[in-house]
Amino acid sequence: MGSVESISIAKRTGVCYGVREAIDKAKVARAEGKATHTLGHVVHNEGLIADLHARGIESVETLDQVTEGAAIVIRAHGVTPEVLQRANDRGLEVIDGTCTWVVQEHRELAKLVEEGYEIVLLGTPHHPEVVGLLGFAPNAILVDEEEDWAKIPRRKRMALITQSTQPPWKFERLAAFLVSRCHELKVLNTVCPVTIRRQEDTMEAARSVDMMVVVGGSKSANTKELTRLCEISGTRALQIESAADLRDPAPFAGVIRVGVTGGTSTPIEDLERVAARIAELAGTESVKGRAGEIAREALASAATPQYRTTSITEPSAQ
Numbered sequence: 001m002g003s004v005e006s007i008s009i010a011k012r013t014g015v016c017y018g019v020r021e022a023i024d025k026a027k028v029a030r031a032e033g034k035a036t037h038t039l040g041h042v043v044h045n046e047g048l049i050a051d052l053h054a055r056g057i058e059s060v061e062t063l064d065q066v067t068e069g070a071a072i073v074i075r076a077h078g079v080t081p082e083v084l085q086r087a088n089d090r091g092l093e094v095i096d097g098t099c100t101w102v103v104q105e106h107r108e109l110a111k112l113v114e115e116g117y118e119i120v121l122l123g124t125p126h127h128p129e130v131v132g133l134l135g136f137a138p139n140a141i142l143v144d145e146e147e148d149w150a151k152i153p154r155r156k157r158m159a160l161i162t163q164s165t166q167p168p169w170k171f172e173r174l175a176a177f178l179v180s181r182c183h184e185l186k187v188l189n190t191v192c193p194v195t196i197r198r199q200e201d202t203m204e205a206a207r208s209v210d211m212m213v214v215v216g217g218s219k220s221a222n223t224k225e226l227t228r229l230c231e232i233s234g235t236r237a238l239q240i241e242s243a244a245d246l247r248d249p250a251p252f253a254g255v256i257r258v259g260v261t262g263g264t265s266t267p268i269e270d271l272e273r274v275a276a277r278i279a280e281l282a283g284t285e286s287v288k289g290r291a292g293e294i295a296r297e298a299l300a301s302a303a304t305p306q307y308r309t310t311s312i313t314e315p316s317a318q
C-alpha cells in the first residue's frame with residue numbers, strides 16, 4: 001500500500017503567457033481558415049504539438065517549406081530580423097507570436113549596439129531565443145557556464161543582458177564578475193518575471209512537502225533549474241517528462257506529502273495528470289480511490305483560468 005496522503009501543485013505554473021499567446025495565435029489563424037504553420041515547434045510538449053497537428057497546424061523547420069500566401073507563426077522565442085524579412089519577401093502572412101518580453105529584449109539589444117557597448121549575452125548556445133537575440137547584436141559575446149567567462153575580454157564600456165529563462169543567481173554572479181572586466185558596466189536585467197515567480201513558488205511548495213515531482217522536457221534548462229532549486233530547499237526531486245514516466249512506486253516509498261511543479265512549456269493540465277498518477281501509484285487506499293478528485297482539487301487551488309494553457313474556446317478549427 002502507498003503512503004502518499006496529500007498532493008499539491010505549485011502556484012503560477014503551467015505554460016507561460018508568451019508560449020500561450022503564440023499557441024492561441026496559431027489556433028485563431030487556423031480557425032479563420034488559413035493554411036497555418038509554425039516556424040519550429042511552438043512549444044516543447046508532445047501533447048500540445050499533437051493537439052496543434054490535429055487542428056491542421058504544421059510545424060516547419062524552414063520558411064522554404066511554406067507555400068506563398070500561407071500563414072507562418074513566429075513562436076514566443078522570436079527570430080532574427082533577417083528571418084522576418086525573408087518571410088515577408090516570400091509573400092507569407094507573418095503572425096508574430098514573439099513574446100512581448102522577448103520583443104523588449106530585442107529593442108534593448110539594438111539600443112546597446114547603437115550606443116557602442118561591448119555586449120555580453122548570458123544564454124544557452126543554439127537556444128532559439130538566443131539565436132534570435134544574436135540577430136540584433138551579431139558581435140555580442142555569448143557566454144553560458146562559469147567556465148566560459150574567462151574568455152570575456154577587458155573593455156572600457158560593457159553591457160550585460162540575458163536570455164529570459166537564465167537563473168537569476170547566474171545573471172547576478174556574471175554581473176559581479178564583469179565589474180572587474182570594465183570601467184563602465186550597464187546591466188539590463190531581462191530575466192523573465194514568469195521564470196522568477198515560478199522558481200519562488202516552486203521553492204515555497206518544496207518547503208512544505210517531503211518530495212517534489214518536476215515535470216518538463218529532459219533538456220529544458222528552466223525545468224532542470226526547478227529540480228536544482230527543490231534540492232537546494234532540502235527536498236528530494238524527481239524530474240519527469242509526463243505522467244507516463246511514473247510507473248514505479250519505489251521513489252515514493254514512505255513519502256506522505258508530494259508537490260508537483262513544471263517548466264514553462266508544461267501545461268498545467270499535465271501537472272493535474274501527474275498529480276492523479278501519483279495518487280494512483282503511491283497513494284494510501286483512500287487517496288488511490290479519489291485520485292481524480294484529489295488532482296482536480298490540487299489544480300483548482302494552484303491555478304486560476306488565466307494560467308490554463310489556452311484562452312481559446314472550443315470547438316477547434318477544421
Ligand code: SF4
Nearest residue numbers: 016018099101164192
Ligand atoms: S518564459 Fe517569459 S520571456 Fe520566455 S516566452 Fe515565457 S513569458 Fe515570454
